[in-house]
Amino acid sequence: MIAIWDNPEWVRHRRAILRPATTIAVVAVSWLLCALIAYVADTKTMIGAVILAHMIGLPLWVGSTCGNSIMQERAFQTFDFWRTTRLTPGELVAGQLCGVPLMGILAVGSTIPVALLSIGIEVNPVNLALIYIMLTLFCVTVGTGSLVFSMGATPFRGSRVLTWIIGLYLVSSIMAFANGTGMGLGLSVMTPYPFLGDMLGAEAGAINFSASNFSVSQSTVLFGVMPVPSFLLGITLNLSFSGWFMLMLSRNIKKERHELRLLSRWQAVGFAVFITLLFHALGISSRPEHNSAASIIQQSLFFLNVLLLYLIGIITLTPPERLRIWWQRWSTGRSTYLHEDGFPWPWVVLTTICLAGVAYLSASISGRSSPTLLWNLGLVAVFAMRDITFLQWCQCQNFKRPLFTGALYLGLYYFVVQLLAITVPDLRSLLAPPMVGHLEPTQPIVTVMIQGLIAGGLLHLLSTQLKKPARSVSPSSGGNPQPPMPTESSFPLQ
């Protein structure tokens, strides 16, 4: 691995972004803004505003610039040359992560001395250092996540979506600690905000310097049933998430968009288990005092499981040409059914088993055991298998945007089911997955039978499709059937 200062990708960005004129302009504007705030308010307000701007501005800048970078390489057609170099995926990611947001890093770096002034006004230097360490780690997580997003997104529309997501997350994190919970979605410990919260005063942007006895390193949160130092949990979560993102990047950063497969199938199951374990631990740690709050947590975890099942299903969809080759091999006994290029449905089943195991474990620990939750999870798995098989079938139909088209059809189906359920309420539990409440004892079996039959039918349809040979047509020749191949003797001489 090349040192970052010798990393060609980083050097490229440094040369392109930090031209002398730009560097001087960025530093000058940053200092001018600090001077203006100090002029209209006081030094303390200025220091508080600068620290807050660092904490909010840098992750947003990192997210939006990294979220654009790979999609821009594709759009400007520099991506191919990038891929033919000997730079390893790790070097590319490191260069991108440190190079793409360089202007934001420069702006923060040039105003760090202002933040350091806070030490002179009763702020514990260890606290300040820990907050900036957390900011750096959070930016790495946001940056790697944004690069993953950038690999698959299309230009411009994608970057706007990403900026919204990061913005909403930052706002929700800030609101979480502002409301005094200190946890919010639980993941706010990944950000520097819960620690910063103890230093913020009532006035926006002003640091409560009287709270100098607060120590970031001693603050703890309940994770599962154990109190864990929040700083340690924050570091672990940031490292875990950026580790998963790095894995996705290293597998895919040099691939074409249509060849992307974020994780292998076993890794995808592992990712689902990691996410569900994390949220169960955070959910348990909430320890609600009211039954209604407990129910909301349970439903949230159930929704999370549903999302994960569909997410894993989508991640494990196989490109049609690879599915066809696997089918040919499998039908002649040269491959296994659980192969990386096989049908995705067995992996939905495997994920369901893992998620149910975690849910059972969590329920046992928290003493909120609920068999209905497990039943419902099983039922959702049948629907997920059906829907993912349908999406896989759509992928083999040569639609222009198969996943989007398939999702539209599914959306339409569920919309019609909801309409029908207004007049025939019983239909809903037969034709759509359960979300809340209890089921009648007979319904699950009937639902499983009906949906199992539909999924089986779809699989049969898909298998029939795979038996047909691929069309001998070049994609740019307009899809006409191929004429018999000419031979030398078939042409009269002119």
Next chain:
Amino acid sequence: MNDIVNPIITFEAVRKEYGRFVAVHPLDLAIQAGEIYGLIGPNGAGKTTLIRMACGLLAPTSGHVYINGIEIHRQAEAAQQSIGYLSDIYALYEDLTAWEYLDYFAHAYRMPPKDIPDRIKEVLTLVGLESKEQALTKGLSRGMRQRLGLARAILHRPKLLLLDEPASGLDPKARMQLRDLLVLLKTQGTTIVISSHILAELEGFCTAIGIMELGRLVRSDTLSALTSVSGNRRILTLRWLSGDAETVQRAIEQSGELVAADWSHNQVLCTVNLTEEQLADLHARLVHAGVRIVEFAEKKQTVQDVYMNLSRHEVM
């Protein structure tokens, strides 16, 4: 193309599908080191797909591609060290100077750092951009950008240069310069694979040609083998001042076999099966019959003739 003893690139049963469409049918091809191999075919024939698979940019649905004996899809970075690649449509990093652009790729190709400044100067001189060393790439003309792209592709002294429609959008003078540069690189030992749907671009400097059509490699051979006449089949052009076409036709049929003919006023373009002796007989017969010949020529087959014989699509 038979008897390849030292292939630099080998395709083994390579097939590429996009969804339900087959872009490249199972294809076997080996290209001899030191060749300039022209890949011709209409748009959509599969040339770009083949070149992208050879670069490791696209994974084949089945089959293997070897560069210098290394399977590119297993050891991409090792194999890519031997490859220089240039596509028809691409952008440069607009906010870098020409020198910085090449320096980035030199480091990315892991060239020894002490060799880099000299090599950059060398390639900039080779492509005629030495005066633009410190110019931002966004200020370069189309031809200059293409030359800078080529400089990038040859910077790390690749053994194999893969060029996908490199002359598209270039003016005639720039095309001539590109051709001269490629010939120079060949003399330095670089193998070049160049794709085009413009036959005139490739004729004259390619040493071997592959013709692609609807994802199939219809023919692949050395230029001399491709354009040589098989057996006694010849294309003749005859033009005369006086004498009728029937006399000429009779003379040809008496001398050998007339395969096909395109008659017009006092001239014919025909395909015949004649030995050299029969060809001399034909000439004598025509003179004897009182046909006043002004042109009696055997037409050499061109790549375009071969292509038109094999292809059912129009080419430029």
